[in-house]
Amino acid sequence: MRILVYALVVLSVSSYLMGSMFKIMHWPGANIMLILGLSLTALVTVPLSAYYLFIKRR
Numbered sequence: 001m002r003i004l005v006y007a008l009v010v011l012s013v014s015s016y017l018m019g020s021m022f023k024i025m026h027w028p029g030a031n032i033m034l035i036l037g038l039s040l041t042a043l044v045t046v047p048l049s050a051y052y053l054f055i056k057r058r
Helices: 002-025 030-057
Strands: none
Touching: 002 030
């Protein structure tokens, strides 16, 4: 479970950073990467991290 959470964090952060870089360079595909990175962080990574910390605390 921990490895899955770490992998999703790395994937979402890297997608967001690449989208930001693409946006600065005015390359196509920046909006998709930004939306993917932020939505992956908000909808998957944060709840999984909270669940993992809740289970770990028990």
